[in-house]
Amino acid sequence: DAGITQSPRHKVTETGTPVTLRCHQTENHRYMYWYRQDPGHGLRLIHYSYGVKDTDKGEVSDGYSVSRSKTEDFLLTLESATSSQTSVYFCAISESDTDTQYFGPGTRLTVL
Amino acid sequence: GQNIDQPTEMTATEGAIVQINCTYQTSGFNGLFWYQQHAGEAPTFLSYNVLDGLEEKGRFSSFLSRSKGYSYLLLKELQMKDSASYLCAVMDSNYQLIWGAGTKLIIKP
Numbered sequence: 001d002a003g004i005t006q007s008p009r010h011k012v013t014e015t016g017t018p019v020t021l022r023c024h025q026t027e028n029h030r031y032m033y034w035y036r037q038d039p040g041h042g043l044r045l046i047h048y049s050y051g052v053k054d055t056d057k058g059e060v061s062d063g064y065s066v067s068r069s070k071t072e073d074f075l076l077t078l079e080s081a082t083s084s085q086t087s088v089y090f091c092a093i094s095e096s097d098t099d100t101q102y103f104g105p106g107t108r109l110t111v112l
Numbered sequence: 113g114q115n116i117d118q119p120t121e122m123t124a125t126e127g128a129i130v131q132i133n134c135t136y137q138t139s140g141f142n143g144l145f146w147y148q149q150h151a152g153e154a155p156t157f158l159s160y161n162v163l164d165g166l167e168e169k170g171r172f173s174s175f176l177s178r179s180k181g182y183s184y185l186l187l188k189e190l191q192m193k194d195s196a197s198y199l200c201a202v203m204d205s206n207y208q209l210i211w212g213a214g215t216k217l218i219i220k221p
Binding site for chain 1: 145154155156160201211
């Protein structure tokens, strides 16, 4: 299994507060991704990174920002959390854009 | 638009065979992936197809027909631990994965 951890694993927060989720990898993979998973939907890409300080938007990027200052860490920030951002968030990594993606354990976020 | 369709739920019996279908319409095609996801856990990689035909890996096989925009995952000798959701994903022309909503497979003794 790929060495990917996510923190926190569970978080409950209130509407309007900022939230940061962390993804950490020990595989030295170049690509990192943030997805959200909601019932009835497939995984949806929020943002991804193709190197240190190199990021791009995915399908559902509104309300989210990311940063990658080191190869091993990819942070997802909700500037002002809303109830529609209640979801399970998964981080994934891959060696290149065409390679298999491997997933972290996920973070369950509840916004009240 | 891009679309991946798979059945929402299927039920099968322990020891039997089940086929989970996936049809897709995407902007370009750079391969099709199948993942397994147990409840409350992360998706784990099962198989990858980029050329037409069947790929076999133990009890699991995956088939692809690019001309028909169709794939299936075949699970043989079903075990209770195979109860999970199975996710189909297509890599589009931008090398991004487009995901189906998943098929929940229920195995009965």
